[in-house]
Amino acid sequence: MDVSSVGHTTANALHGLKKAEKQLTDTAQNVAAGSLDPKDAVSLSEAANAVKANAAVVKTDGEMTKSLLDIVS
Incomplete structure (x- = not known):
């Protein structure tokens, strides 16, 4: 992408x-x-948390965009 x-x-x-x-x-x-x-071990845990947090941001941004498009249409 x-x-x-x-x-x-x-x-x-x-x-x-x-x-x-x-x-x-x-x-x-x-x-x-x-x-x-x-x-x-700490670094692995930090990286795993960063992956989860950033993936949640991508998901939420997509959901917000879909909601806005639904409102506009």
């Missing part, structure tokens, strides 16, 4: 999802390399 084709709110949420994906990838590499640092 091209970010320029979506609304500002959704674009911000997609940016947040990409950032969370990078955090997950980086932390997964640390764990796979044998890291036992507790910060990695």
Whole structure:
């Protein structure tokens, strides 16, 4: 999906999802390399929460757009 084709709110949420994906990838590499640092567990939890929050923003933005279109039509 091209970010320029979506609304500002959704674009911000997609940016947040990409950032969370990078955090997950980086932390997964640390764990796979044998890291036992507790910060990695915290990082995984933070990234999971970021994914949930940003996905909720995308969903809510879509629902709001649908509602507005229903009102206009």
